[in-house]
Amino acid sequence: MLATAWAEFQANLWFYLSMPLVAGGIGYVTNVLAIKMMFYPVEFVGVWKPWLGWQGIVPRKCAKMARIACDTMVPRLINEKEIFQRLDASEVAKILGAPDAQQLRALVDEIMAEHNPELWAVLPERIKEMAVRRVRVDNETVVRRVLDGMVDEIDKVFDLKEMVIEALMRDKELVNRIFLETGRKEFRFIGHCGFYFGFLFGIFQMVGWVFFKADWQLPTFGLLVGYLTNFLALRMIFRPQQPVKVGPVTFQGLFHKRQKEVARDYSQLIADEVVNPSNITEAVLRGPRRDYAAEIVARFLRDEVDEQLGRMKPAVQAAMGRDRFEAAQQAAAGYTVSRLPELVRPMDDYAKEAMNLSETLSSRLAVLPPDEFEGMLRPAFKEDEWMLIAVGAALGFAVGVLQLLAFNIVAV
Template identity: 50%
Template sequence: MIDEIVADFQRNWHVYASMPVIAALIGYVTKVVAIRMMFRPIEFRGIRPFFGWQGIVPRKAARMAAIACDTMTDRLISAGEVVQRLDPERVAKELQRPLLEAVAEITREIAEEYQPALWESLPPQAQDLVVRRVQAEAPNVVKGILATVQSDVDSVFDLKGMVVENLVKDKELLNRIFLEAGKREFQFIARSGIVFGFAIGLVQMLAWATLKSPWVMPIFGGLTGWFTDWLALKMIFNPREPKRYFGLFTWQGLFLKRRKEVAADYGALIAKEIITPHNVLHAVLRGPLADRLFAVVERQITSAMDRQTRLARPLVAITVGSRRYQQLKHSVAEKVMRRMPDTLAFIEDYAEEAMDIRNTLVQKMQELSPEEFEDLIRPAFQQDEWILITVGAVLGFAVGELQVLLVENLAN
């Protein structure tokens, strides 16, 4: 029996030599395909509902975004931390020039709208005096608005909603969060397929030499695709702490082993693409809680206008009318809100420096437990993980069938 196997190996050595090589190729290709299927295509391609595919992460964008968001906002950073770092005095200073210009325009617009005859009858010096008085009050209004927001930030700023909205809207960005955090792990998965596949191919050689069954190739191909997927995923996340095996080598889950590098990349991406001053300001001004901000602005403006007209309020009431005076204050608040996006753009550089989102995220990530840190990327693998492993097995089986044809042709 052994003599026959040796003789067959000598006659068909090139056939046997091809087995571990092809098995390594199967291992690598099935990993690359599995990884791609996690993220591509962004939108469904094919014939719904069964004939086609959409990447697992973009297909479950809302759930994936919620998971990523929960990790960010529950464990790494809060809305309060984002906004509390803005200094009202510094904000007022940064906005001084655009604020004065906006105030001057709004004052003239309001005067011409509500008392055009009276305003036009005033000499230019008197008009300028009115404008300057309002401008003098503007920094206090800005500081008052910001202080009110900071005292109850959750009432005007939905950080979770902002993060989820941005990630669901931009599925490519959602992909990048997981790809950036796990780039080394995905490389490891693909490359491990070569090593594990080659090792299984050596066993395949012995099975073929002994059994000579055409089922050996597809079965081992399926086994290679399935087992290498499963083992690579295990090696990424387990064990959470360094552990020595067989007294020969030490292993720690690859993702947890390089948490410092992951924290730096993850923090930089989130600070650059998601929790940015522009996105924060847009969420405050245009988000679902914008009405509450308008109420804050209106209160501050009403208070400022009442202070300015305290002595002349009876005259104002007679000239404009009490009801119309209330409408005037509401109109001022609306005009202020309309100009806010352009005006607040001037503080984005300062806000980026003050919020310091990147360093905050990196520091907080270093403080996470291994279980919490694993949650940064694990959800991308857990969602329909069985599909990826099954696909690896099916592809491996199919390639094994092709391998049978190749081996039989080489043998002939």
């Protein structure tokens, strides 16, 4: 029997030697394809959603992935109050600058022309200039009061979790990038593992085929290679969570072993693309809670103008009429609020440095317990691991059928 098997092995040497390589190829291709199917296509491609076609698992579950990212980050790693408390009012005031006399005069002219044109038209120029000087506000005082007001009423003004979820749901490609860039080494490892495990299984397949041949054997082995390479690679990424020493060798899931590196990459992406000063400003001043923020700014502006007017306030109210005076105040505050997104843009660089979100997130994420840390990336796999493994098994089975056809052709 051995002599017969050896003779056949020699007669079909290249076919047999190809088995480990083919099995390694099956393992690699099925694993890489499974990863690609997790992320692409970003939008559904097919004819009958969701049954006849495909959409990447991560973009399809973008909302859920965004909430998972938030649950890891807010308030475990950072919160709204901490973000605003890191801004120094004097620095912000210096960057924003105060309106010059010409700008302020133009604003006062516009408001008075709307709310009391008769009075403004007959006032001497000297009185008008005095009025403009009176309403010049102390920029730093207003900024400090506004920032303190934001912190005191932060729940009404800003929801960090809501902002992050909306930003990620708007940009599915960004969600893909977060997973692909922070888990790039893990995904590469899955592909390489597919080849190594597949090659090893292919050796057993080759030996088994020498001594025993059945039509079901090659397809079944292909299915097992596709299944096991995906399964083992996924397990080796996340298990064991803690280092386990076996003799001189220490084992630990690759993702957990790289916790500090992953924390740095993840935090940099989040700080640059999601929780950045521009997005925070947009959320506060133009988001669903913008009315609360506008009211805080307007309130402290009115208070500052009242203080600057001082004893002149009753006389100004009497001259204009109380209702017109209050309407003019409201108009001035409204004008400032409407221009805030444009006014605060120059402070983006300072705010990014002061908030220091990348370093904060990275240092805190690096020391998260293994279960919580795994929760960042594992959900991208966990619910649909069976699907990824099934795809690998199906592709392996198909290649096994092709191997069987090739052998039959060679044998003929």
